[in-house]
Amino acid sequence: MPTDSPSTELVLKTMAPRAPSGLLARARLHAASMPGAGSQIVLVQAGAGYGKTSLLAQWRREFLARGAAVAWLLADERDDAERFLRALVHTVRAACARPAFGRLIVDSPGAPAGAFDLATAWLAELAQLSLDVVLIVDDADRLPPSGAALLDYVLHNAPQNLRIVAAGRQGLDKPAAELLAYGQAGLVGPEALRFRVDETIALVTQRFGARVDADSSARLFEITDGWPLGLQLALTAMSRAQDPRAALDNLAAGPRGLREPLVAALLSELSSEDERFLVGISVVDVLHPDLCAALTDDPDAPQRLLRLARDTPVFVTAEESDWCRLHPLVRDVLQTRFAALADTQRADLHRRAARWLGARGMLEQAARHAHAAGEREHAYELAEQSLHDAVKQGQLGTVLDWLERLPEPELEKRPRLRLAVAWALALSERHSEAQRQVERVLASSGADDALRYECALILSAAAWYADDPDAFLTLFEPWAQTPPARDSWLAQAHANRLAARAMLLGEPAQARRLQQSMTREQIGKGHGYLVRWGDHMVGLTFLQEGQVKLAESVLLPALASAEEDLGRRHPLTCMFAATCASIAYEDDRIDEAGALLANRLDVLERAALPETVVLAYRTAARIAALRGDEHRALDLLEMLHAMGVARNLPRLCVTSLAEQVSAHAGRYRAQTCDALVARIDAIVDEHAAARGPIWRESVQMLQAMAHGSAEMARQDWRAAIEPFERAERIATTMKLGRQRIALMALRAFALERASGEGHAPFLEALNLARTYHLGRVLIDAHPELADWARRVSEDGQTPPGERPVVPPHVVRPPPRSATGGPRALPSVILTPKEREMLELLARNLSNKEIALAAAVGEGTVKWHLKNLFGKLDASSRKHAVRRAIALGLLEGVQ
Known part of the structure; x- marks a missing residue:
C-alpha cells in the first residue's frame, strides 16, 4: 500500500x-426495534429491487442521530483483500474525521498473504478509538473470494x-452461519423489506395526499405485491399523470395498460435468449x-434461472x-408475449408443465396446464382428484374457476367434482346454486350416510351465508349428535358447526369449549383453512360478548397466518380483517x-358471512364519520342496504337503516329518523312471518333501538325509554355485550332527561365499557353520552388509574417538519462547541458574527474552526459545511 492519499x-x-x-421511514x-437489526452484525439479504440501499440510508440517519460515526462502503468485483482493506481505512477516516487513522496500515507493503495481519491492525486501531463506529458495506455479495474472506x-x-x-443479494448468510446460529448476527430478508399495505397507504399519502384514497393505495399494494421497486415505478408513472388515480386504474387494467412500458424498462437490458427464456417459463405460476x-x-436452464434471479x-x-x-x-406482461407464440409452441409448454407438475403431486396446477394443452379428459381426471382437497385448503376461487371450464356432462360423470363445486358455491353469495348442486349429488346412486352428512354440512353453510340462522339449525340438527371420526377432516368442520349452533342459541362460552375440544393434530396437515374457521368462530364469540381484547388475541395471529397462506383478498382473510378492523376502531386505532x-x-x-359484512360496513361508515365525511358514511350505509336488497338479505337492510337512524338521532333530525x-x-312486516324466531329476535332488537332513537331525535325522552328497555332485554338474552352497554347508556340518558333518574344506570354502563375496553361505544351511541362521560370523569367519579372510556380521538395531522435553520446532529465526532460553530458557519456568518452569537472571543472561534477543519479534512469554510453534510453531521442546509 504505497500511498496515503486515496484514489x-x-x-x-x-x-x-x-x-x-x-423515502418513507418505516417504523x-x-x-433499534427491528428483529435481528439490534445485533452487532446485521446481514441484509434480498434480491434486486427490494430497497436494501434505501434501508441502509434510513439506518445511517438513525445511527448518526444516536451519535455514532457511520462509515459507508460500496463493494464491487475488483475489491480483492488489499483493495478492500484500503477502502476500509479510508471510509473510517472520512466517517470518524480522523485523517491520520490507519497511517501505518497504508504505509505497510501490500501483499494478499499479509492482508489479514493488516486487517487485525485495522481492528485493533479501531478498538482504541473513543467512538462507536458503524460500518455499512453495500453490495457485499459482489466481493471477489479474497475480499469476501477479509470481510468474513x-x-x-x-x-x-x-x-x-x-x-447483498445472496450468499451472505452462509459464511456467517455460525454467527447467526449463536445469535451474534441478525438476518433481514426479503419478507421484512416488502411494503405492507399500511406502509403503502402511508407512502402514497405522502406523495399524493388526498388525491389517492386508501382503497386505491391498497390496490396498488396488491398489484405490486409490496415490491419496493414495483411501487417506485408505479408511483413515478402516477406522478407524471394529471390524475394519479386514473393512472393507477390504467396500471390495474392489466399488461396492456401502464404495465408494459414499466416492465419493458426492466427487461430492456436482457439478451434475446434471456427474454425468450422468461417468456417460456412464464407459463407456470411457480418456478423450480x-x-x-x-x-x-x-440442461443449463437451472444456472440461467439462478443468474437471472440474482x-x-x-x-x-x-x-x-x-x-x-x-x-x-x-409475469402479466410476459404472458402477453407468451400468448403471441405459435399455438403448437404454447401447447407443448403447457404439456411439459402438466407432466412435470403431475409427477410431483401438484395435481390442480397440472390439470390447468393439461386443459390448456387440449388434453381435456386428462385434465378432468386430475381436477376430480384435486378439487375436493382444494376446498379443504380454502382454494374456493380455484374451484369456481373450474366450474367455468367443466361441462355439465363431466359433472354428471364425476359426483366428487360436483361436491367440490357445491362447497365453493355455498361459501359465497351463490348459495342457491349450491343447493341445486347438492340435489344432483344426492340424486346420484350410492349416496350413503357419509355423503348425506357432507351434503348437510354444505346446505347448512349455504343457509348461514343466506342469513337464515333458523334454517341452519334445522339442517344441521339431525347430525349434531353424530360427529364424524375424529381423524376425519370433517371433524373440524363439525366442531365449527357446533360452535355456530351454540352462538345462535346464545351460548358463546359453550361455542369456545366445543372448539377447544378439537386438538390441532387431529385434523392432519394441509387443513389449516378449517382450523382458521375455528379461530374465526372463537373470535366472533368473544366479539359477541364485547370482549374485544380477548377477541383480538385470537383474531390478529389468525389474520397474519391467513394473509401469508391464503392471500390478502381471500374471503376468510377479509373476514378476519373486518373483525380486527372493528376491534382497532374500538381501541381508537x-x-x-x-x-x-x-x-x-x-x-x-x-x-x-352476513354478520361480517355488517361489521365491515358499519366500521367503515363510523371511520368516515369520525374523519368528518358524513356524506361518505351515509353512502356506505346505503351501499349496505343496496347489497341487502341484491342478495335478498333483509336483516342487512334493517341494520343499515338502524345505523342511519342512530347517526341522524345524534343530530336531532326527527323527520329523517x-x-x-x-x-x-x-x-x-314483509319478512318476519316467513322467518324463524332467531332471525326475528335479532331484527326486533334493531327495530326497537331505531324506535327509541327516533323518539330521542324528537326529544320525547319518556317515550324513548320503553323501546330502549325492550331492545336491551333482547341484547341481554342474545348475549350481545356491546349492544347491551350502548342500550343501557341510551336508556339512562332518556331517563335522566325525563326524570333525572338515569345517573345510576349510566355509571353502570360506563363501568362495563371500561371493563371490556369498549372505547367508542358511548360516543357511537350518541354524542351527548360522551359529554356526560367526560363530566363524570371530571367530577372525580372515575376510579384512579382507569383509562377514559371516551377516547379523545381527533384525526391527527402529520407532524410538521422542522422549519429552522441548519442543525448539527448529535455526534461523538464533534464536541458540543464544535457543533455550535458548524451551525453558525453554515449560516454564512463571519468570525466576528460567530463570536458574538456564541459569546466567545474571535481567537476562540479561530481555534474551534481550525479543529473543525482538521476533523472534516476541509480546506475552506464552504468545504467544511459540504463535508459535514456528506458525513451526515449537518442537516437543514438548502
Whole structure:
C-alpha cells in the first residue's frame, strides 16, 4: 500500500448515497426495534429491487442521530483483500474525521498473504478509538473470494465499539452461519423489506395526499405485491399523470395498460435468449430449476434461472428454498408475449408443465396446464382428484374457476367434482346454486350416510351465508349428535358447526369449549383453512360478548397466518380483517382500522358471512364519520342496504337503516329518523312471518333501538325509554355485550332527561365499557353520552388509574417538519462547541458574527474552526459545511 492519499474511486466508494426525497421511514424497520437489526452484525439479504440501499440510508440517519460515526462502503468485483482493506481505512477516516487513522496500515507493503495481519491492525486501531463506529458495506455479495474472506474475518473479530451492516443479494448468510446460529448476527430478508399495505397507504399519502384514497393505495399494494421497486415505478408513472388515480386504474387494467412500458424498462437490458427464456417459463405460476429445465429442454436452464434471479429484479424468491416465482407485474406482461407464440409452441409448454407438475403431486396446477394443452379428459381426471382437497385448503376461487371450464356432462360423470363445486358455491353469495348442486349429488346412486352428512354440512353453510340462522339449525340438527371420526377432516368442520349452533342459541362460552375440544393434530396437515374457521368462530364469540381484547388475541395471529397462506383478498382473510378492523376502531386505532378494510369490501360483499359484512360496513361508515365525511358514511350505509336488497338479505337492510337512524338521532333530525323507522317497519312486516324466531329476535332488537332513537331525535325522552328497555332485554338474552352497554347508556340518558333518574344506570354502563375496553361505544351511541362521560370523569367519579372510556380521538395531522435553520446532529465526532460553530458557519456568518452569537472571543472561534477543519479534512469554510453534510453531521442546509 504505497500511498496515503486515496484514489478518486475510493472516495466515491466511501461516500454514502443521498437518501431519496420520497423515502418513507418505516417504523417497523427502525434499526433499534427491528428483529435481528439490534445485533452487532446485521446481514441484509434480498434480491434486486427490494430497497436494501434505501434501508441502509434510513439506518445511517438513525445511527448518526444516536451519535455514532457511520462509515459507508460500496463493494464491487475488483475489491480483492488489499483493495478492500484500503477502502476500509479510508471510509473510517472520512466517517470518524480522523485523517491520520490507519497511517501505518497504508504505509505497510501490500501483499494478499499479509492482508489479514493488516486487517487485525485495522481492528485493533479501531478498538482504541473513543467512538462507536458503524460500518455499512453495500453490495457485499459482489466481493471477489479474497475480499469476501477479509470481510468474513472482520465480521468474526469485530471489537465492541464496531457494528457492521452488510447487504447483498445472496450468499451472505452462509459464511456467517455460525454467527447467526449463536445469535451474534441478525438476518433481514426479503419478507421484512416488502411494503405492507399500511406502509403503502402511508407512502402514497405522502406523495399524493388526498388525491389517492386508501382503497386505491391498497390496490396498488396488491398489484405490486409490496415490491419496493414495483411501487417506485408505479408511483413515478402516477406522478407524471394529471390524475394519479386514473393512472393507477390504467396500471390495474392489466399488461396492456401502464404495465408494459414499466416492465419493458426492466427487461430492456436482457439478451434475446434471456427474454425468450422468461417468456417460456412464464407459463407456470411457480418456478423450480428442474421445472425450468423440463420446460425449455435445456440442461443449463437451472444456472440461467439462478443468474437471472440474482441479477434482475423480476423474481420473488423464498429464503432457503429453490422455489421462486416471477413478480406478478412482470409475469402479466410476459404472458402477453407468451400468448403471441405459435399455438403448437404454447401447447407443448403447457404439456411439459402438466407432466412435470403431475409427477410431483401438484395435481390442480397440472390439470390447468393439461386443459390448456387440449388434453381435456386428462385434465378432468386430475381436477376430480384435486378439487375436493382444494376446498379443504380454502382454494374456493380455484374451484369456481373450474366450474367455468367443466361441462355439465363431466359433472354428471364425476359426483366428487360436483361436491367440490357445491362447497365453493355455498361459501359465497351463490348459495342457491349450491343447493341445486347438492340435489344432483344426492340424486346420484350410492349416496350413503357419509355423503348425506357432507351434503348437510354444505346446505347448512349455504343457509348461514343466506342469513337464515333458523334454517341452519334445522339442517344441521339431525347430525349434531353424530360427529364424524375424529381423524376425519370433517371433524373440524363439525366442531365449527357446533360452535355456530351454540352462538345462535346464545351460548358463546359453550361455542369456545366445543372448539377447544378439537386438538390441532387431529385434523392432519394441509387443513389449516378449517382450523382458521375455528379461530374465526372463537373470535366472533368473544366479539359477541364485547370482549374485544380477548377477541383480538385470537383474531390478529389468525389474520397474519391467513394473509401469508391464503392471500390478502381471500374471503376468510377479509373476514378476519373486518373483525380486527372493528376491534382497532374500538381501541381508537383509526388509521389501522382503515388500512385493514382497504380494498376488501368488494370481497366481503361476494363471499363473507352476513354478520361480517355488517361489521365491515358499519366500521367503515363510523371511520368516515369520525374523519368528518358524513356524506361518505351515509353512502356506505346505503351501499349496505343496496347489497341487502341484491342478495335478498333483509336483516342487512334493517341494520343499515338502524345505523342511519342512530347517526341522524345524534343530530336531532326527527323527520329523517321517522322516515327511516317507517322503512324498517315495512321490511320487518314483509319478512318476519316467513322467518324463524332467531332471525326475528335479532331484527326486533334493531327495530326497537331505531324506535327509541327516533323518539330521542324528537326529544320525547319518556317515550324513548320503553323501546330502549325492550331492545336491551333482547341484547341481554342474545348475549350481545356491546349492544347491551350502548342500550343501557341510551336508556339512562332518556331517563335522566325525563326524570333525572338515569345517573345510576349510566355509571353502570360506563363501568362495563371500561371493563371490556369498549372505547367508542358511548360516543357511537350518541354524542351527548360522551359529554356526560367526560363530566363524570371530571367530577372525580372515575376510579384512579382507569383509562377514559371516551377516547379523545381527533384525526391527527402529520407532524410538521422542522422549519429552522441548519442543525448539527448529535455526534461523538464533534464536541458540543464544535457543533455550535458548524451551525453558525453554515449560516454564512463571519468570525466576528460567530463570536458574538456564541459569546466567545474571535481567537476562540479561530481555534474551534481550525479543529473543525482538521476533523472534516476541509480546506475552506464552504468545504467544511459540504463535508459535514456528506458525513451526515449537518442537516437543514438548502
